[in-house]
Amino acid sequence: MKKFENKIWLSSPTMHGDEIKYVKEAYDTNWMSTVGENINVLEKNICEKVGCKYAVALSCGTSALHLAVKLAGVKMGDTVFCTDMTFDATVNPVIYEKATPVFIDTEYDTWNMDPEALEKAFELYPDTKVIVLANLYGTPAKFDEICAVADKHGAIIIEDAAESLGATYKGRQTGTFGTYNAISFNGNKIITGSSGGMLLTDDLDAANKARKWSTQSRENAPWYQHEEVGYNYRMSNVIAGIVRGQLPYLEEHIAQKKAIYERYKEGFKDLPVTMNPYDKEIMEPNFWLSCMLINEDAMCKQVRSDNEACYISEPGKSCPTEILEVLAKYNAEGRPIWKPMHMQPMYRMNPFVTKDGNGRGRTNAYIAGKGIDVGADIFARGLCLPSDNKMTTEEQDNIIEIIKSCFN
Numbered sequence: 548m549k550k551f552e553n554k555i556w557l558s559s560p561t562m563h564g565d566e567i568k569y570v571k572e573a574y575d576t577n578w579m580s581t582v583g584e585n586i587n588v589l590e591k592n593i594c595e596k597v598g599c600k601y602a603v604a605l606s607c608g609t610s611a612l613h614l615a616v617k618l619a620g621v622k623m624g625d626t627v628f629c630t631d632m633t634f635d636a637t638v639n640p641v642i643y644e645k646a647t648p649v650f651i652d653t654e655y656d657t658w659n660m661d662p663e664a665l666e667k668a669f670e671l672y673p674d675t676k677v678i679v680l681a682n683l684y685g686t687p688a689k690f691d692e693i694c695a696v697a698d699k700h701g702a703i704i705i706e707d708a709a710e711s712l713g714a715t716y717k718g719r720q721t722g723t724f725g726t727y728n729a730i731s732f733n734g735n736k737i738i739t740g741s742s743g744g745m746l747l748t749d750d751l752d753a754a755n756k757a758r759k760w761s762t763q764s765r766e767n768a769p770w771y772q773h774e775e776v777g778y779n780y781r782m783s784n785v786i787a788g789i790v791r792g793q794l795p796y797l798e799e800h801i802a803q804k805k806a807i808y809e810r811y812k813e814g815f816k817d818l819p820v821t822m823n824p825y826d827k828e829i830m831e832p833n834f835w836l837s838c839m840l841i842n843e844d845a846m847c848k849q850v851r852s853d854n855e856a857c858y859i860s861e862p863g864k865s866c867p868t869e870i871l872e873v874l875a876k877y878n879a880e881g882r883p884i885w886k887p888m889h890m891q892p893m894y895r896m897n898p899f900v901t902k903d904g905n906g907r908g909r910t911n912a913y914i915a916g917k918g919i920d921v922g923a924d925i926f927a928r929g930l931c932l933p934s935d936n937k938m939t940t941e942e943q944d945n946i947i948e949i950i951k952s953c954f955n
């Protein structure tokens with residue numbers, strides 16, 4: 548085991564050279580604003596790649612989700628069923644529109660929204676019309692089951708595919724399962740524009756509305772005429788140039804990320820851990836982040852307050868706090884699992900539904916088998932591993948040795 552001279556990142560941008568060509572084209576032709584060839588071509592290319600009819604290039608994934616929430620007609624006081632264990636950007640737009648997120652617990656098979664808990668939520672909140680669902684770490688959710696529950700109750704799905712661009716479920720790309728869908732080109736995503744995002748839909752009317760709203764809602768008139776509120780959410784033609792240059796490398800990035808996942812899996816086969824799971828028969832993740840989950844009986848004691856963690860090291864056992872600490876010591880970046888929304892102080896009053904009904908993680912301490920919900924359990928026992936696609940196999944083998952040492 549040796550300390551890395553250059554930091555091993557969780558996931559950092561990987562550039563190829565074409566990006567700067569398109570940026571320079573924008574510069575040389577002076578299309579430096581939110582109109583231009585890069586935007587047009589990128590929207591077309593994404594539609595072809597993902598298999599949707601319309602793509603609207605926006606400033607980020609969060610703005611795409613915000614416009615999706617508006618398109619879905621979410622308004623003040625509505626309840627919206629949301630993925631619980633996710634980045635908070637999934638949920639923020641629901642709050643922007645003054646609606647109430649109801650958090651749906653996670654399942655162990657893909658770490659996404661649990662369809663049984665979703666069904667339970669419709670018993671408790673039958674008037675709910677919108678579901679915001681994320682595909683965690685690039686693994687598709689259980690779409691057959693989720694879509695069946697949504698259809699049964701006449702609710703529409705907003706798919707947050709920010710982490711899962713290029714992943715497929717039964718051969719179909721993520722970002723097409725919702726009525727409105729969001730993808731992201733944020734700096735650490737599978738491909739990047741440094742920032743940027745897109746709204747994907749098959750609904751022409753919705754695409755046109757999103758385009759109008761994203762450019763300050765100008766009406767068709769000789770002056771600045773306004774009938775509704777607007778946003779400055781459109782993607783810049785410079786950013787679009789970067790993403791345009793990245794898109795041809797999406798499959799290469801996925802192959803690299805998959806190799807990293809497989810190498811961890813093999814390297815950890817004698818440790819009391821599992822990798823973030825998926826169903827090989829029906830889905831192909833994009834393997835954006837490799838994660839591990841420590842077996843219950845191999846967890847040492849770990850307690851987390853709102854902003855600190857401590858643990859007691861034990862032979863043969865470890866915990867995410869210890870592993871992240873040791874990785875950092877060797878100059879490698881890991882990350883805790885997204886802390887579930889129902890455990891966040893700002894959502895302490897929001898409903899949280901588990902498959903057994905109404906529930907709430909009551910403890911931040913890890914106590915094996917003490918009936919904590921799935922999200923709290925994965926948060927307690929899981930972590931994201933360094934998953935940068937520029938990491939060499941030697942570097943990854945070093946990471947594996949470092950993690951093994953935590954269980955000595």
Ligand SMILES: *Cc1c(COP(=O)(O)O)cnc(C)c1O
Pocket residue numbers: 606607608609610633634636637681707709710730731732733742743744
């Ligand atoms: C990154 C991310 C977003 C937001 O994307 P931005 O482009 O950073 O706004 C939304 N949801 C999830 C799950 C993400 O990981």
